[in-house]
């Protein structure tokens with residue numbers, strides 16, 4: 001059965017594309033067939049695919065209209081996993097991506113402001129949960145700096161939202177930005193590196209929650 005993962009947050013620049021591409025590569029590295037839907041009119045994932053020197057380890061298709069929930073089930077039949085790279089500031093597309101998803105992953109940077117800005121996304125997820133009972137969702141903290149514990153304001157924000165937060169997350173690491181700019185992923189570029197370990201740990205938690 002195909003699993004559809006939507007990486008969404010209405011807030012811009014929180015690592016949606018970085019996580020979508022790297023999770024896609026990590027799933028593909030398990031020998032699975034992956035489709036990545038670039039739902040962002042900025043086409044970052046498609047640009048990434050275009051600057052590569054070799055074909056990406058998964059297919060990348062642009063689909064920026066709010067028809068994901070309608071069209072993805074049929075497209076997904078040929079794949080083991082579909083990852084949607086969500087668009088910032090687009091309510092209709094975010095709602096469609098969330099409605100299509102089995103798992104909604106909400107990246108946030110470790111600041112209170114980022115969590116508050118995720119409120120609209122969280123509301124969409126809670127709406128979707130009410131009619132899609134098996135759907136799972138979680139925050140993933142991206143670009144953590146060092147070993148800092150999450151601040152008080154974030155802990156408070158999390159309590160208010162009442163959604164799970166993955167134990168795994170990503171740290172601020174230049175290799176994530178370098179890999180993306182070069183049209184690759186940390187999984188391909190440095191499979192034994194700490195960044196690749198972070199991505200695989202996030203994937204393992206998603207798989208565990210989806211059992």
Ligand SMILES: Nc1ncnc2c1ncn2[C@@H]1O[C@H](COP(=O)(O)OP(=O)(O)OP(=O)(O)O)[C@@H](O)[C@H]1O
Nearest residue numbers: 012013014015016017018088170171172173176177
């Ligand atoms: N863990 C990380 N360490 C260092 N840089 C990172 C990390 N995660 C993301 N970045 C960088 O931060 C920038 C924003 O990341 P990304 O494009 O993934 O965010 P996004 O949520 O997809 O943005 P948008 O809302 O514009 O689509 C990029 O330049 C990316 O390389």
Ligand SMILES: [Mg+2]
Nearest residue numbers: 016017040044
């Ligand atoms: Mg993006």
